[in-house]
Amino acid sequence: MDFQFTEEQDMLRNFARSFMEDKITKEYVNEMEKDELGFSEDVWKEMAEMGWMGLVFPEEYSGQGMGFFELAVLLEEMGRACCPGPFFSTVLCGMSIMDAGSEDQKKEYLPKIGDGNLKMALALLEPAGTLSPEGIGAQATSEGDDFVLNGTKLFVSDANAADYFLVAAKTGSGITMFLVDAKSAGISTTMLRTIASDKQAEVILDNVKVPKTNVLGEVDKGWDVAQKIIQRGAIGKCAEIIGGAQFVLEMTIAYSKERVQFGKPIGSFQAVQHHGANMATDVDGSKLITYEAAWLMGEGKPCAKEISMAKTWCSDAYQRILTTAHQVHGAIGFTMDHDLQLYFRRGKAAELAFGDADYHRELIAEAMVI
């Protein structure tokens, strides 16, 4: 057992950290919340040039050939910086193509994603809001060489930027995943206003024609693909959470040393020290359970239970960390001018994405009582 990061992982982290500190400033983050697109194409291009979009894709598809754990390290740094944009949506969909796609699909999509020329969004959830095949109401009907898709997709992250959607829809006896050109006739997108000011949308599919060659994986067997997306998505969100949580801890400890009341820095008061100790314990625990799950995923080992444990723990722990951070900061942390609110709002969004704590606790229980 070895908790040391590899040299490659350390390099990636250091490189990402300095890139984020340079480009993903809080001014940029704040500005992008108000921006219609939500990120800068120039920054996107730079990230692509560093090979981040293709980080986990095999070299034969112009990727970097790194593993899932390395992606988690990168996402951790993105979470630390509140980095906006469709990076995670795109890579997550790309990974589905990587493991469920045909050779033609891999050749077609993966190099474009890696180059930064193709952005994707996951259209999985629907108004039912549940992560289960029963929650999918969208219908795909076979018509000659096409499927015709009808339905409403909700909470589609980065729909506004996507060139392609990865859509889950009902077919004959199961769920099928489709690669859908965002420019197809019959697609209408309405942006939602969300707690994290991120770019989620309702996407309505009205008789959208999708060529049969755009089925990802097998017809009716798409839920397997979706489940893997949910698992990777959950770990990805945990990685973002631990990056954010570490930054929030650092910010809070620094503030407790600066802020003077009753003639002393507030960090010298035991009540505040215990807040710090509780936050740090939650940060460490969240990191370690996330690393465990990400490592198992990267090694291709069974990890469904550990992933759910990580998402359960990080979701709950981050809420404790954030509310405690607010408690230490007092009123100043409640202001829009302060950085803490960026993390608080994103923390809730991360908790809700890819299954909240209760959803994953149920999965853990399932694994326990078998």
Add this chain to the structure above:
Amino acid sequence: MNLKFSADEESFRQEVRDFIKKEVPSDFRGADTDCQYEEEARDDIHKFAAEMRKKLAAKGWLGMTWPKEYGGQEAPFMYDFILAEELNYNKVPGRDLYGCSIVGPTILRIGTEEDKKKYIPEITKGEVTWSEGMSEPEAGSDLMSMKSKAELKGEEWVINGEKIWSSGAHVADRYLLFVKTNPEVPPHKGISCFILNIKDTPGVTMQPIQHMDGLFAFNSVWMEDVKVSKDTLFGGEGNGFKVILETLNFERPFSGSVMTYATGVLNQLTEYCKQTKRNGKPLAEDQVIRQKLADCATRLEVGRMMAYNVVWMQSQGLPTPKESNMIKLYGIESTKKVYDTAMQILGPYGQLDEESKCAPLRGEVKYLYMRAIGLMSAGGTPEIMRNTIAGAGLRMPRG
């Protein structure tokens, strides 16, 4: 990062499991390896533990990470932790926590060559158990305000004072005692440590204290003109504070293995929930119960990773001022959470002990529920842990 046990570690774990299967009778009730109260308080457990200690020693597993010249195996640190995990999970007593995890490592770190030769082999041979004398009636969390003292008179130290909460002192052979040798200087310079043969030192008297769970594992220990030779002084005169820090540093990571005991209990509880029907369906199908079980399992898994991380850091020689206090804090609080949950799930059955008819989980939950209260204070309260994490770990300003 590589979170896999090596093939050698896995085969060692299997060897321990095989050993337990062979040496522990299938009808053995199990004992509280997490804190050894039962071993210290109950004659039958004490006797069984002593037999197991000899068998563990024969395998070379007591102090297995220590140098060969003192009877160790020079095994990597993780092996000792794996052993502790398996014994805890299976509730097998015999590995003396104080001797193997706390005092032994401290002696090897700061003891003289004579100390090592004298005290280490008897631990590895399973011949002795240890107890500590730290707290006093007026010096609990504020340990530095202790009043017990030793004065050098001629060639002997003369010790007077009173200790309390000395766990297992009434059955122990050796006693790590902290007293003031110089009341004139600040406590971190005026405390010294002595090692006593507590069974046969004139002037030492003790009285076991009954805990609220009915057991007698703690003791009050009185010392009246106890005369000991100079070579019982351990760590050098005035260095007691340093010894305390060392012992606590070693003691705390092993709180991680306390969680392994709780994992064993949680698995029994889960099985109970599968087997037991309420309102016509198994408890395990009840949503509320499921969420509680999952929550406990998650806590323990997080703790398992935290424990491995501390063990790994210590094996690398990295300082763990934050992590070793965290694991103690987290380990005990999580353990308590599991036992509280067990009590909730068992409902009225949780209050029954093993002598009662129809007591589930052999009536252990009643004890665990109470024991957790004791564990919260043992070896440092959560409040003190938090102070230390904030101060030594996060470098928050001093109050």
